Amino acid sequence: NAGVTQTPKFRVLKTGQSMTLLCAQDMNHEYMYWYRQDPGMGLRLIHYSVGEGTTAKGEVPDGYNVSRLKKQNFLLGLESAAPSQTSVYFCASSLDRLVIYGYTFGSGTRLTVV
Amino acid sequence: AQSVAQPEDQVNVAEGNPLTVKCTYSVSGNPYLFWYVQYPNRGLQFLLKYITGDNLVKGSYGFEAEFNKSQTSFHLKKPSALVSDSALYFCAVRNTNAGKSTFGDGTTLTVKP
Numbered sequence: 001n002a003g004v005t006q007t008p009k010f011r012v013l014k015t016g017q018s019m020t021l022l023c024a025q026d027m028n029h030e031y032m033y034w035y036r037q038d039p040g041m042g043l044r045l046i047h048y049s050v051g052e053g054t055t056a057k058g059e060v061p062d063g064y065n066v067s068r069l070k071k072q073n074f075l076l077g078l079e080s081a082a083p084s085q086t087s088v089y090f091c092a093s094s095l096d097r098l099v100i101y102g103y104t105f106g107s108g109t110r111l112t113v114v
Numbered sequence: 115a116q117s118v119a120q121p122e123d124q125v126n127v128a129e130g131n132p133l134t135v136k137c138t139y140s141v142s143g144n145p146y147l148f149w150y151v152q153y154p155n156r157g158l159q160f161l162l163k164y165i166t167g168d169n170l171v172k173g174s175y176g177f178e179a180e181f182n183k184s185q186t187s188f189h190l191k192k193p194s195a196l197v198s199d200s201a202l203y204f205c206a207v208r209n210t211n212a213g214k215s216t217f218g219d220g221t222t223l224t225v226k227p
Contacts (some may be wrong), residue, residue: 004157040120042204042217043158090157097210099215100165102148105157 002026004089006091006106013081013113018085021109023091030075031094033058033103036087043090045077049074081113116141118207120218123170127195128224135190135221137205147188149179152220153202164188175199188200195225 007022025032030051035043045058049068063085065077074093078085088110092103117140127133133160139145150158162173164181172178179190188205205218 026148040123041221042219043217092157097213098146099148100146100163102150102160104157104161104217105150105159107157109154 004093004104004106006089006109008109009107010110011112013078013111014112015074015081015083017081018076018077018079019081019111021089021091021111023074023076023106024072025074025091025093025104026072027093027095028071029051029093029095029104030101031097032068033092033094034064034074034076035090035092036060037090038087044049046076046089050060081111083113085111086113087111116207116209116214116216118124118205118216118218120203122221123219124157124224127198127223129225129227130194131194133188133192133199133223133225135203135205135223136189137188137218139186139205139207139216141207141209141216144210146210147179147181148206149173149177149188149190149207150204150206150217151175152204153201156193161190161203195223197225197227200225207219 004025033048034046044102047066052071055066067075119138149161150162152158169181203221220224
């Protein structure tokens, strides 16, 4: 049971470089999310998607872009990485809008920007 | 504004003793409440939820939580802690109207043998 798969698991970027984080889910969930986790700050929502071809901003969208070209994939892009974007990034999906059944999370991408 | 407070950064208990991880929340309307557990280098895993109905909800791995509307709390409990319960625990609340989830900052539970 794959669930939510994130690649890569680790990455080190230099300031100003760009990269794309990949998220894939095999549960046919409509809703997908990108969160970042920082010590003592819980999880903060970056962007989310309510279906194929749709995206919306979360709490901390600046510096990030997303795309949902296929239902099963949700991509997070950093166009010009900054040290403040050093974090652990989690992709999640949910079956419904109200998240009655909870989120299913990937195992995370640990990104360091130097 | 919607918020979740986990007042303890760290909870230490001895194996076999009961454990409680505290969570209080603030939200307009009826809340959906969740607990998640995160093991090192892993994503968050769903433990249990309160949507409606009985105030005491049971979840995975022997955990339970009690919804207290008057105290706006949703404390996580387990009657007898295991060393393997050591992990980071997150409480989350979702506003059923606005559809927004808020996570607490997390509580590190350490169970010592």
